[in-house]
Amino acid sequence: MATRMNPDLKKERESASFDPEKITNFLYGGPEKLRRKRELESLALNDPDFQHEDLNFMSREQQYETQLKKGIAMITKMKELNITDFWDQYYYTTAVLVSDGYPMSVHERMFLPTLRGQATEQQKEKWLKMAENYAIVGTYAQTEIGHGTFVRGLETTATFDPKTQEFILNTPTLSASKWWPGGMGKTSNYVVLMAQLYIRGKSYGVHPFMLQIRSLEDHKPMPGVTVGDIGPKFGYDFMDNGFLALNNVRIPRENMLKKYSRVEPDGTYVKPPSTKLTYGTMVLVRAGIVMSSSRVLARAVTIATRYSCVRRQSEMKPGHPEPQVLDYVTQQYKLFPNLAAAYAFWLTGQTMMSVYNKSSSQIEKGDISVLPELHALSAGLKALSSARADVGMEECRLACGGHGYSHASGLPRLYTNSTPAATAEGEHVVLMLQTARYLMKSYTQSVQGEKLAGSVAYLSGVQPVPVAGRTRNMLDLGVLCDAYEHRAARLVREAAEQLRSEMQAGKDQADAWNATSVDLLKAATAHSQYFVVRNFAERLTDTTLDSSVFAVLTRLCQLYALHGLVTNSGDFLEDDYLTGADIRQARRHINTLMAKLRPDAVALVDAFDYPDGILNSILGRYDGNVYEHLLEWAKASPLNITDVHQSYQKYLKPFLQANRAKL
Ligand SMILES: CCCCCCCCCCCCCCCC(=O)SCCNC(=O)CCNC(=O)[C@H](O)C(C)(C)COP(=O)(O)OP(=O)(O)OC[C@H]1O[C@@H](n2cnc3c(N)ncnc32)[C@H](O)[C@@H]1OP(=O)(O)O
Numbered sequence: 010m011a012t013r014m015n016p017d018l019k020k021e022r023e024s025a026s027f028d029p030e031k032i033t034n035f036l037y038g039g040p041e042k043l044r045r046k047r048e049l050e051s052l053a054l055n056d057p058d059f060q061h062e063d064l065n066f067m068s069r070e071q072q073y074e075t076q077l078k079k080g081i082a083m084i085t086k087m088k089e090l091n092i093t094d095f096w097d098q099y100y101y102t103t104a105v106l107v108s109d110g111y112p113m114s115v116h117e118r119m120f121l122p123t124l125r126g127q128a129t130e131q132q133k134e135k136w137l138k139m140a141e142n143y144a145i146v147g148t149y150a151q152t153e154i155g156h157g158t159f160v161r162g163l164e165t166t167a168t169f170d171p172k173t174q175e176f177i178l179n180t181p182t183l184s185a186s187k188w189w190p191g192g193m194g195k196t197s198n199y200v201v202l203m204a205q206l207y208i209r210g211k212s213y214g215v216h217p218f219m220l221q222i223r224s225l226e227d228h229k230p231m232p233g234v235t236v237g238d239i240g241p242k243f244g245y246d247f248m249d250n251g252f253l254a255l256n257n258v259r260i261p262r263e264n265m266l267k268k269y270s271r272v273e274p275d276g277t278y279v280k281p282p283s284t285k286l287t288y289g290t291m292v293l294v295r296a297g298i299v300m301s302s303s304r305v306l307a308r309a310v311t312i313a314t315r316y317s318c319v320r321r322q323s324e325m326k327p328g329h330p331e332p333q334v335l336d337y338v339t340q341q342y343k344l345f346p347n348l349a350a351a352y353a354f355w356l357t358g359q360t361m362m363s364v365y366n367k368s369s370s371q372i373e374k375g376d377i378s379v380l381p382e383l384h385a386l387s388a389g390l391k392a393l394s395s396a397r398a399d400v401g402m403e404e405c406r407l408a409c410g411g412h413g414y415s416h417a418s419g420l421p422r423l424y425t426n427s428t429p430a431a432t433a434e435g436e437h438v439v440l441m442l443q444t445a446r447y448l449m450k451s452y453t454q455s456v457q458g459e460k461l462a463g464s465v466a467y468l469s470g471v472q473p474v475p476v477a478g479r480t481r482n483m484l485d486l487g488v489l490c491d492a493y494e495h496r497a498a499r500l501v502r503e504a505a506e507q508l509r510s511e512m513q514a515g516k517d518q519a520d521a522w523n524a525t526s527v528d529l530l531k532a533a534t535a536h537s538q539y540f541v542v543r544n545f546a547e548r549l550t551d552t553t554l555d556s557s558v559f560a561v562l563t564r565l566c567q568l569y570a571l572h573g574l575v576t577n578s579g580d581f582l583e584d585d586y587l588t589g590a591d592i593r594q595a596r597r598h599i600n601t602l603m604a605k606l607r608p609d610a611v612a613l614v615d616a617f618d619y620p621d622g623i624l625n626s627i628l629g630r631y632d633g634n635v636y637e638h639l640l641e642w643a644k645a646s647p648l649n650i651t652d653v654h655q656s657y658q659k660y661l662k663p664f665l666q667a668n669r670a671k672l
Pocket residue numbers: 107108109115149151152157158159160161191285286288289291292298301302305380381384426427429430432433434435436439443446447450
């Protein structure tokens with residue numbers, strides 16, 4: 010194994026204008042947190058129990074088994090090592106699982122949070138203790154073959170039987186079968202089942218129920234339960250996403266998770282303070298996806314940037330040595346906006362999590378007034394960040410040329426395992442339209458003279474009237490924030506006006522909404538993008554930032570804002586808020602910023618601090634020794650175990666021989 014550093018990467022690191030460790034500290038919340046992160050990562054990465062053959066060389070069954078085995082070892086070790094803090098667990102598990110998950114990740118991410126959020130103290134005593142100690146394994150069974158988005162339209166029923174004090178669970182139609190829950194296919198023995206509650210023939214909407222689906226003795230399906238794996242998918246090979254059909258399965262009345270609503274023994278329904286509290290787990294996961302989207306984009310851009318410094322191709326000037334491909338400005342234009350976006354969303358993810366934590370503690374104290382804002386913000390930012398990561402990861406893969414298509418790059422697996430974030434936990438458009446719904450309401454309130462707060466406060470401000478011929482400094486973050494604010498406010502206002510005019514033209518509310526939905530989507534996207542830009546700019550007001558770090562982060566913030574502005578220039582030009590000259594100036598600034606960022610590119614991706622073991626990419630190796638490791642990796646491919654594959658004897662040899670004999 011080569012240990013020397015690729016000379017190009019070495020030079021890149023020596024030329025940086027700042028010490029990457031300073032940015033790493035900023036990203037991870039200070040030296041102590043960073044030290045702990047590294048300690049946990051190296052603990053996991055050096056543990057022989059987590060070493061195994063490359064998953065890319067395995068069948069789906071093998072991947073499932075490997076990740077299950079590894080996941081169990083991971084949980085056992087976290088308990089032994091007393092790793093309990095959220096971030097400690099995050100760093101440790103990320104280092105164990107690399108670009109993948111494991112069959113019990115929905116247990117962690119949704120089953121436990123649902124028990125914590127929806128169960129009474131008594132119910133927690135009964136199930137949460139068992140679930141936290143892995144005496145049972147569960148998942149979150151909401152989506153059905155026929156309905157995922159339309160939660161109110163779910164068809165699974167939980168009918169209360171007052172005689173026996175039980176609920177009778179049924180999936181009465183094929184379309185009611187649960188479909189997709191992670192870990193349900195083969196692993197889980199419990200689910201939180203989201204089902205329509207019926208009492209004396211009347212429906213009371215979707216509620217959560219604890220249901221045992223497999224025997225605790227032999228893991229066989231419980232009576233009345235049909236369960237299995239839904240088959241191979243675009244990615245997520247290690248995960249047994251499952252189907253579930255129920256035929257008159259009876260559970261005790263106590264199995265309804267009843268922190269917020271319940272059914273009394275006589276069948277009286279006690280309603281929750283808000284029906285939307287049932288959706289609490291989804292809000293938590295959406296908030297988390299904002300953060301995880303930034304992390305996957307940071308990984309993709311680390312891989313592509315390092316590789317672009319190692320890779321040399323073509324002649325920029327006749328007769329001159331081949332340049333590093335990162336010296337092509339078009340390559341910088343592929344990568345640097347993604348680098349800037351990774352930083353922007355990293356900081357947005359941190360803000361989203363702190364908004365979530367603050368709001369959920371208020372909700373816990375009974376103040377549900379914060380729920381609409383939390384839902385709207387998390388929905389929009391989840392949709393925006395996952396879509397941005399999707400596009401960015403693909404651009405990074407394309408930026409690696411042919412080698413980007415190989416699993417050795419780590420990029421295909423990163424993409425296929427992360428792209429569900431755009432669909433799962435609320436499809437992109439559906440969630441943006443939820444944000445738009447909140448924006449429309451807020452806009453109406455502001456028109457009626459109410460003062461708005463939180464992420465929509467700007468809607469009650471007076472939007473600056475465009476001034477013809479005004480020249481602006483398009484690098485000024487204040488100017489950029491104002492431009493994004495103006496665009497968002499205008500698009501919200503115009504969508505509201507369009508909605509009203511559709512209704513005035515005779516459409517009912519629903520048809521008018523549908524007819525306006527492209528404008529609504531645009532407004533919600535602009536609102537979410539404004540939040541990201543403003544959040545980035547606000548983080549730069551931190552006076553403790555080192556001046557070299559401040560300079561380079563400011564460039565990234567400017568690049569993120571300018572790139573979004575140029576890409577969506579029509580939005581800023583439509584009402585003459587910006588002029589053609591402003592956009593031209595913005596394009597020039599992008600070029601200048603890219604030139605300034607070029608010497609810092611490697612240091613900026615190094616600052617994300619992904620060790621090779623987590624990056625899991627030959628192209629993105631820290632030492633840049635790509636080609637020798639590509640060859641070594643290819644040699645390990647199962648097709649190379651023998652020089653002549655057995656199929657030669659079976660198929661190719663007789664075929665070729667017969668053809669030769671005919672000549
Ligand atoms: C290293 C690699 C890492 C990679 C990392 C990748 C991660 C990759 C993930 C993998 C996978 C994970 C595991 C996936 C696990 C599932 O996917 S679990 C299933 C998730 N399912 C969904 O998200 C379904 C989406 N649908 C919904 O949430 C809702 O049904 C909808 C669309 C919001 C509509 O709900 P609805 O009840 O019909 O509501 P609607 O009539 O539109 O509105 C009614 C009111 O409720 C409000 N409301 C709706 N929802 C809420 C809410 N949640 N809170 C508060 N209010 C709400 C509305 O704002 C509205 O308010 P008003 O305007 O009336 O005041």
